[in-house]
Amino acid sequence: SVTENNLLPWPGFWLYIHFSLGIGGYAILWLGLAALSSHSWRRYRIIAFIIPILWLLSGIWSGFVMQNTLRAAAFHFNSFFFLLAASFCIWQDRHIEPLCSRWLLSLILLGSALLYGGECYWILAGAWTVQEIAWAFFAQIICNFSLVLFVLTMLSERAAFQLKQASERDELTGIGNRRFLFARLPPLAQPGSAIIMIDVDHFKRANDTFGHLGGDRLLAVTAQTLQRVLRAVDVMARFGGEEFVVFLPDISTQDAREMAERLRCEAAAQEIDLGDARYKVTISIGLVCLDQPGCSWDEWIKLADAACYQAKQQGRNRVCQHQAATVAP
Ligand SMILES: Nc1nc2c(ncn2[C@@H]2O[C@H](COP(=O)(O)OP(=O)(O)OP(=O)(O)O)[C@@H](O)[C@H]2O)c(=O)[nH]1
Numbered sequence: 001s002v003t004e005n006n007l008l009p010w011p012g013f014w015l016y017i018h019f020s021l022g023i024g025g026y027a028i029l030w031l032g033l034a035a036l037s038s039h040s041w042r043r044y045r046i047i048a049f050i051i052p053i054l055w056l057l058s059g060i061w062s063g064f065v066m067q068n069t070l071r072a073a074a075f076h077f078n079s080f081f082f083l084l085a086a087s088f089c090i091w092q093d094r095h096i097e098p099l100c101s102r103w104l105l106s107l108i109l110l111g112s113a114l115l116y117g118g119e120c121y122w123i124l125a126g127a128w129t130v131q132e133i134a135w136a137f138f139a140q141i142i143c144n145f146s147l148v149l150f151v152l153t154m155l156s157e158r159a160a161f162q163l164k165q166a167s168e169r170d171e172l173t174g175i176g177n178r179r180f181l182f183a184r185l186p187p188l189a190q191p192g193s194a195i196i197m198i199d200v201d202h203f204k205r206a207n208d209t210f211g212h213l214g215g216d217r218l219l220a221v222t223a224q225t226l227q228r229v230l231r232a233v234d235v236m237a238r239f240g241g242e243e244f245v246v247f248l249p250d251i252s253t254q255d256a257r258e259m260a261e262r263l264r265c266e267a268a269a270q271e272i273d274l275g276d277a278r279y280k281v282t283i284s285i286g287l288v289c290l291d292q293p294g295c296s297w298d299e300w301i302k303l304a305d306a307a308c309y310q311a312k313q314q315g316r317n318r319v320c321q322h323q324a325a326t327v328a329p
Pocket of ligand 1: 215312
């Protein structure tokens with residue numbers, strides 16, 4: 001029987017249209033959620049296009065669409081499949097964009113998929129009662145409302161996340177800026193960590209020789225080179241024009257000194273391609289190891305800066321460490 005479609009002219013035709021829209025709708029929902037998740041929906045569009053067509057062709061060929069139970073089972077199985085795929089997409093991209101709402105959205109999609117899967121099983125097993133159909137219907141409505149809610153939550157959380165990222169990133173070098181650094185420094189400057197101040201040598205001369213754009217490239221490449229040397233826990237930021245600050249948590253004086261030397265050597269070893277020229281930058285480094293509580297971060301950074309100035313005075317391309325005895329109480 002084709003129920004309400006009998007009220008329309010060509011009921012069989014409308015049945016196929018409804019079936020195709022129902023099947024295709026979930027494929028489009030999957031595509032949309034994949035795009036929302038990682039913007040790579042192009043990868044999936046063929047699958048999302050082919051599967052509904054295959055359902056339709058097999059429906060026309062076998063005629064199962066004309067039977068209510070089989071049509072409902074096919075629709076529920078298709079919804080189960082695409083919702084499960086959408087849940088996986090959202091969950092899979094959690095490392096690209098770590099948002100709490102991603103987990104909630106993925107969970108609600110999984111719940112909705114499992115509900116459709118269960119319904120498909122009950123339909124095929126013929127174990128439905130009117131009450132169960134009503135419960136499943138209401139549960140799906142709640143899932144759909146939650147889905148919309150979590151999509152909106154994810155969009156707003158994403159906007160806030162991107163805004164924060166943009167406000168903490170230095171556009172030229174791609175590393176963090178001052179705000180990024182201070183947001184990651186512990187509230188109290190405790191002994192057992194170190195601050196490094198890095199200043200590119202004779203940068204004005206490089207600017208004069210290669211132009212401002214050439215200078216920009218030198219800064220960007222140098223920042224990326226230095227970043228690669230650091231440990232995952234270290235925090236590096238562009239502090240000013242050609243100055244960078246690095247915070248090294250949980251590090252001994254010896255290791256901090258070795259790290260500073262490694263940074264200096266890596267910078268000096270790189271040959272930067274500037275199109276029609278190649279250039280080697282050197283850096284001067286001021287190191288201060290936090291050896292007493294009580295000083296503020298500003299004070300430690302100032303000491304690292306003073307040590308960096310000392311490195312410049314001594315001829316550049318070297319590391320100078322601020323001596324503990326001279327630290328103001
Ligand atoms: N290209 C470029 N230049 C910058 C940027 N920020 C600052 N500068 C330039 O960096 C130069 C810094 O010059 P100085 O402070 O005199 O230092 P220096 O020439 O590196 O000399 P020393 O530090 O003593 O070795 C200035 O000419 C600034 O204009 C930037 O974002 N891009």
